[in-house]
Amino acid sequence: MVDISGSCDARFARVREAFERNFTDRGDVGASFAMTIEGEFVVDLWGGHRDAAATEPWLADTIVNVYSSTKTMTALCALLLADRGELDLSAPVAKYWPEFAANGKERIEVRHLLSHSAGLSGLDDMDSPHIWYDWDGVAERLAAQAPWWDPGTASGYHAITQGNLVGEVVRRITGRSLGTFLREELAEPLNADFHVGVDPLHFHRIAELIPPPVEPSEMLEMEPGSIMERTIGRGMVDVADTKTAAWRQAEMPAANGHGNARSIVRIQTLLANHGTAFGKTLMSPAGCMAVMEEQTNGVDLVLGAPARFGLGYGLPNELMPATPNENVCFWGGYGGSTVVCDLDARIAFSYVMNRMEAGVLGDERGFGLWRAVYESLADS
Numbered sequence: 023m024v025d026i027s028g029s030c031d032a033r034f035a036r037v038r039e040a041f042e043r044n045f046t047d048r049g050d051v052g053a054s055f056a057m058t059i060e061g062e063f064v065v066d067l068w069g070g071h072r073d074a075a076a077t078e079p080w081l082a083d084t085i086v087n088v089y090s091s092t093k094t095m096t097a098l099c100a101l102l103l104a105d106r107g108e109l110d111l112s113a114p115v116a117k118y119w120p121e122f123a124a125n126g127k128e129r130i131e132v133r134h135l136l137s138h139s140a141g142l143s144g145l146d147d148m149d150s151p152h153i154w155y156d157w158d159g160v161a162e163r164l165a166a167q168a169p170w171w172d173p174g175t176a177s178g179y180h181a182i183t184q185g186n187l188v189g190e191v192v193r194r195i196t197g198r199s200l201g202t203f204l205r206e207e208l209a210e211p212l213n214a215d216f217h218v219g220v221d222p223l224h225f226h227r228i229a230e231l232i233p234p235p236v237e238p239s240e241m242l243e244m245e246p247g248s249i250m251e252r253t254i255g256r257g258m259v260d261v262a263d264t265k266t267a268a269w270r271q272a273e274m275p276a277a278n279g280h281g282n283a284r285s286i287v288r289i290q291t292l293l294a295n296h297g298t299a300f301g302k303t304l305m306s307p308a309g310c311m312a313v314m315e316e317q318t319n320g321v322d323l324v325l326g327a328p329a330r331f332g333l334g335y336g337l338p339n340e341l342m343p344a345t346p347n348e349n350v351c352f353w354g355g356y357g358g359s360t361v362v363c364d365l366d367a368r369i370a371f372s373y374v375m376n377r378m379e380a381g382v383l384g385d386e387r388g389f390g391l392w393r394a395v396y397e398s399l400a401d402s
Contacts, residue, residue, distance in 0.1 A: 028067040040394035052080035056283035057371035072229040086229040089355030092279030097334020105309025125168040137317030141169025178323035185276030214288035216281035234380040286372040294363040294370035360388035
């Protein structure tokens with residue numbers, strides 16, 4: 023039996039049980055889960071081990087690469103700037119980044135970047151996956167590149183490029199990298215241990231990611247030359263790279279955020295609780311509700327599955343666990359991490375782990391916790 027540490031309000035005993043089942047029945051090695059309601063923590067759990075050999079315990083301050091759960095942080099940075107009046111989400115990207123207008127992109131709007139509909143889900147030439155460590159080089163390529171489909175007409179999951187696209191807009195407006203802006207404007211004010219670009223002094227706390235049994239590219243039937251193949255088949259990164267200093271210190275705001283469930287929830291509570299979290303009011307309620315404005319709804323050109331996107335977050339559809347409330351947004355990371363914000367119930371919760379499954383959109387570990395949250399609420 024794995025030792026589970028932390029706290030859990032008695033109302034959410036189902037959540038603790040689901041968290042424990044992830045270890046006993048679903049093979050979790052190390053993980054954390056946290057949840058707030060109306061800005062107050064009601065669950066903060068962690069357990070298991072940081073490493074595949076099960077020699078190092080997962081501690082209260084253990085952090086791990088959460089892959090695309092990072093995207094919720096990047097989106098919140100853009101929403102924060104929009105709420106302050108510094109960023110118009112319906113303006114052309116070229117208003118802030120003039121070079122971006124090249125090759126027919128002058129009409130692409132900032133909201134298209136946030137909804138994965140800009141037609142830039144990958145790079146034309148992928149000579150090495152390590153290109154993602156070169157911020158300026160990637161920005162130059164994206165600015166020069168032509169879109170792969172008519173922007174705004176459909177989503178095509180911008181698995182890694184979304185972070186560079188939104189991050190460059192943030193940099194052009196603020197003069198700060200996305201990682202620096204996130205740290206100074208969200209993580210530090212909210213006392214959240216979340217990093218895009220990790221200082222080496224934190225390396226000893228990072229859990230080892232355990233690769234999935236198969237990669238997404240092996241699960242999907244990808245036609246050579248298709249948008250799916252050009253995005254996932256050529257642009258994906260090796261899980262082994264996450265152990266390197268180069269990966270950890272780079273800023274990849276769609277893929278290499280490091281944190282745990284508690285740190286994610288400390289930041290995402292701001293959105294779920296309508297702009298106020300832990301004594302800080304950083305956004306307006308209207309600025310938070312903007313996330314729910316549907317941008318796309320249909321079969322995603324990269325994921326090959328139905329997807330609904332608001333401004334930077336996914337919106338519920340038939341593939342996701344049911345929720346009783348309308349204003350719910352979410353996303354997750356390759357391997358299984360999950361982030362959910364319910365703006366009706368003012369709930370934020372997150373599940374983070376180190377043993378990866380192959381799914382890009384989540385798996386039964388996170389979904390089971392999702393269901394347990396709402397079952398607990400229905401019972402109370």
